Amino acid sequence: MSRPSLPLARERTDAPVTDVRERLLRTAGELFYREGTRAVGVDLVVARSGVAKTTLYRHFPSKDDLIEAFLRREDEDFWQQWDQVAAAHPGAPEQELEAQLQWIGDRIARPGYRGCPQINIAAEYSNESHPARKVAAAHKAELRRRLGTIARVMNLTDPDGFALKMSIVVDGALSSGRALHGEGPARFLHSFARTLLGAG
Structure with a gap:
């Protein structure tokens, strides 16, 4: 059985270039994240975006x-929030x-x-050279670097070890957030941090 064809997009020719790109990126991002x-x-x-394929x-x-543009946008949003905190x-x-x-933790608990x-999209591709894998790897490395910076200011004995372990915990929480909602993702993260700090 053949699939019904998608309706042809009718492009808004009066939209500024930046708005068209933003609409494409927002639409693709919502679909990529959900599906x-x-x-x-x-x-x-x-x-879904109403933009012609040639555009x-x-x-x-x-x-x-x-895909890469969507992931880099998500990455920028994440680190902007981190910098504000x-x-x-x-x-x-x-x-x-x-x-x-x-x-x-609050981010994980949001509706x-x-x-x-x-993490989700990188898991769809086995080729390490795929842009999604590269963005994910850079994100993980940056998380370890930032946690390491905090650990050094705290004068921990093994700041790199703490950063590595804490980043693994954060990645796990980000990946399995729904399973943590009973306890609460933030409480889960705080509990592990106290354990790691106590062990150090």
Whole structure:
């Protein structure tokens, strides 16, 4: 049985270029996050966004470029939030760590949360050179670096060891957030942090 064809997109020709790109990115991002990138084709993004396929390819030469742009946007949003929290706790690493884990836990507990987009989408591709894998790897490395910076200011004996273990815990919480809702993701993260700090 053949699938029904998607309706042709009617492009708004009066929309500024930045708005068109933003609409494409927002539409694709919502679909990628909800359905996964393998299940979402360019035709669906075009149909949902109301942008012609030729215009999509002017902004994003390939589907992989669109995936990468979405993940980089998510990455930027994550670190902007981290920086805002860090700025609120200058010279107070213990309080900053607690606050960072709190907002990450709150992020996991929000309605509609389906896991970390970097982790979810990277898992769809086995090729290490795929843009999704590269963005995910860079995100994990940056998380370890930032946790290591906090640990050094706290004068921990093994800051790199703490950063590695805590980053694994955070990744686990981001990946299995729904399973943690009974206890609460933030409480889960705080509990592990206390355990790691006590062990150090």
